[in-house]
Amino acid sequence: MARLFGTDGVRGLANGVITAELALKIAQAAARVLGDEAREVGRRPKAVLARDPRISGKFLASAVAAGLASSGVDVYDAGVIPTPAAAFLTADLDADFGVMISASHNPAPDNGIKIFAAGGHKLDDKIEDAIEAAMGQEPLLPIGAAVGHVTRFADAEDRYLVHLLKSLPNKLDGLTVVVDCANGAASSVSPDAFRDAGAKVIVIGADPDGININEGCGSTHLSALQAAVLEHKADAGVAHDGDADRCLMVDHTGAIVDGDQIMAILALSMKARGELARNTLVATVMSNLGLKIAMKEAGITMLETAVGDRYVLEEIRENGYTLGGEQSGHVILSHYATTGDGVLTGMRVMAEVAKSGKTLQELAGQISIYPQVLINVKGVDRARVGDEVVQAAVREAEAELGETGRVLLRASGTEPVIRVMVEAAEMGQAQGWADRIARVVTKQLAI
Numbered sequence: 001m002a003r004l005f006g007t008d009g010v011r012g013l014a015n016g017v018i019t020a021e022l023a024l025k026i027a028q029a030a031a032r033v034l035g036d037e038a039r040e041v042g043r044r045p046k047a048v049l050a051r052d053p054r055i056s057g058k059f060l061a062s063a064v065a066a067g068l069a070s071s072g073v074d075v076y077d078a079g080v081i082p083t084p085a086a087a088f089l090t091a092d093l094d095a096d097f098g099v100m101i102s103a104s105h106n107p108a109p110d111n112g113i114k115i116f117a118a119g120g121h122k123l124d125d126k127i128e129d130a131i132e133a134a135m136g137q138e139p140l141l142p143i144g145a146a147v148g149h150v151t152r153f154a155d156a157e158d159r160y161l162v163h164l165l166k167s168l169p170n171k172l173d174g175l176t177v178v179v180d181c182a183n184g185a186a187s188s189v190s191p192d193a194f195r196d197a198g199a200k201v202i203v204i205g206a207d208p209d210g211i212n213i214n215e216g217c218g219s220t221h222l223s224a225l226q227a228a229v230l231e232h233k234a235d236a237g238v239a240h241d242g243d244a245d246r247c248l249m250v251d252h253t254g255a256i257v258d259g260d261q262i263m264a265i266l267a268l269s270m271k272a273r274g275e276l277a278r279n280t281l282v283a284t285v286m287s288n289l290g291l292k293i294a295m296k297e298a299g300i301t302m303l304e305t306a307v308g309d310r311y312v313l314e315e316i317r318e319n320g321y322t323l324g325g326e327q328s329g330h331v332i333l334s335h336y337a338t339t340g341d342g343v344l345t346g347m348r349v350m351a352e353v354a355k356s357g358k359t360l361q362e363l364a365g366q367i368s369i370y371p372q373v374l375i376n377v378k379g380v381d382r383a384r385v386g387d388e389v390v391q392a393a394v395r396e397a398e399a400e401l402g403e404t405g406r407v408l409l410r411a412s413g414t415e416p417v418i419r420v421m422v423e424a425a426e427m428g429q430a431q432g433w434a435d436r437i438a439r440v441v442t443k444q445l446a447i
Contacts, residue, residue, distance in 0.1 A: 004135075005128040007308050011103050011112030014056035018111045020063040026113055027067025027099065029134035033127065034097040034117065035073055044146075046074040048093060048116075048153065050086035051101035052185040052243045055210030056111045060101045064113070068099075069148035071140040078156035080208075082185045082244035084341035085160040087120035091338065092159055094118075102185065105220050105241035108211045120338040121317070122310060157189050164193045164344055167336040169273065170355050173198035177350060178237040178250075180225040181206040182218025186244035190343045194238075197347060202232050214241065219248040219329055219342075226254040235353065236360045238346035239329075246329040247342035249349065251361040259329040260291040262349055264367040266331070267300055267323055269352045275322060275335065276300070282315045282324030284308070289406055289423045294367040307410075309340055370405070371427035373434040375420045380445035382411035385418055393440040397422065397433040405430065407437065418445065 004010055010026065012018050035045030047068055051057035061077070068075050073096075078089060083100050090098030096118055103110035115131070117123050123131075177199045181187040187206040194201045204224060205217035217224050219239040229237040229250050236257075237250035249257040263281060270276040280301045283291065287304070295302040303321075305311040309332070312324040316334050325331035330340035337344055353360055384390075390409070397407045405424035412419055420438045424430035 004132045009112050009114030014111040020059055023060045023063035024067040025135045027064040028071050028139035029131045030115055031068050031071030031073045032134045032140055033130045038096050044074055045096040048076050048090045048095045048098040050078040050081045053080050053208035054108050054213050057101045064099050065150050069150050072142040072146050073148040075150045076153040078153040080185055084245055084337055084339050087116050087339045090116045091120040102243040104243045108213050168351050170351050171198040172350050172354050176200040176234040178202045178228045178234045180204050180217055180239040182214050182240050182242050183208040183212045184242035186240045193343055204228050219246050225250050230254050240342040244342040245340040247345040248329040257364045259327045260288045261364040261367055263325050264294055265349055265363045277322040280321050282312050282321050284326050287327050288369050290368045290370045370423045371430045372423045373430045375434050375438045376417040377438050377441045378417050379447055380418050381447055384445050385411045387444050389444050390440055393437050
């Protein structure tokens with residue numbers, strides 16, 4: 001039987017994979033596993049519950065609240081807030097755990113259930129497995145006064161907003177910023193945060209109706225933000241995804257500033273402020289070679305993990321690093337957040353624009369992005385990615401590219417494809433080698 005929890009909680013089609021019945025069972029199992037410590041000392045467990053604005057979130061949040069309260073957990077319902085806000089509030093309230101109902105950047109028909117441990121940290125595999133196992137057990141069914149309360153967490157957004165403002169090293173006075181909220185969970189709090197920090201804010205993608213989340217807007221569709229930045233002659237644009245754990249940006253010319261460039265800006269800024277632990281940035285193997293070269297030139301070590309923010313988080317937590325992230329804009333500033341926080345990330349980058357007096361374009365220009373070509377090869381045996389003929393083609397490419405390029409060949413963990421990624425100093429060279437290796441993979445590993 002396939003594992004229920006994926007790399008970022010449980011996610012799928014609402015009323016398909018993610019049903020009210022499943023949400024209830026997961027909540028009851030989480031109450032059993034994550035509420036044990038509180039019950040052992042005679043205290044009733046408490047949990048923070050939040051969601052993004054997609055239409056299915058209401059009935060799924062109701063099912064989770066029912067599962068938790070019927071298991072003797074006090075539920076603090078924060079309503080619609082970003083995923084990083086739910087993580088922060090779990091820690092700020094000293095809750096035993098938190099639950100976020102969201103499918104992040106996925107389209108509206110999807111939804112998901114993400115659980116945070118005490119302190120707002122992601123669950124490790126063992127705890128997820130324990131929750132999954134507990135779903136086969138009889139639920140806890142206390143009676144009378146032992147049943148949990150469900151309370152509206154009235155000041156949830158205000159607490160998170162104060163936290164964001166405290167994390168800024170300086171104000172954003174004099175800057176004009178366009179904020180695209182993806183018709184998602186940040187539609188209220190992100191514009192308020194930038195305004196309260198001193199910026200003039202133009203808001204787009206902030207009219208969620210339950211079905212328009214991520215639709216033609218946000219970090220997965222940047223054209224609307226680019227147009228708005230140019231129309232309003234703004235200093236920059238900030239784009240979130242549906243649950244606002246990501247941030248991509250647009251400079252004043254309309255050019256996209258991706259997660260690698262954002263990490264470079266933050267790493268250099270944090271090093272100058274003495275905030276970059278051991279002068280180290282944690283990124284994944286998918287980050288652009290240009291980031292690695294820029295960090296080396298700046299005297300910053302760049303550690304590379306497997307693809308996925310959970311691996312970046314594991315490296316950060318295990319070794320006490322303060323900055324890491326992915327090319328997608330999922331950036332972790334561990335002094336202020338236990339997960340990626342798109343609002344915090346955008347504000348910190350704009351704080352550096354304000355402090356330095358440089359444009360976002362100039363700051364992003366501190367890293368030279370190498371042309372990158374990614375080909376997903378379908379209809380092949382992922383288990384045979386180590387085939388000698390395929391690896392020989394990779395070695396040939398690496399020999400020619402030398403230090404000015406690289407090849408990454410890996411089996412996808414989420415799709416039935418093998419990913420061929422090639423970076424080089426010139427686009428033609430990257431495309432040529434990517435096409436050539438993809439042909440070898442197709443010929444050698446065809447199913």
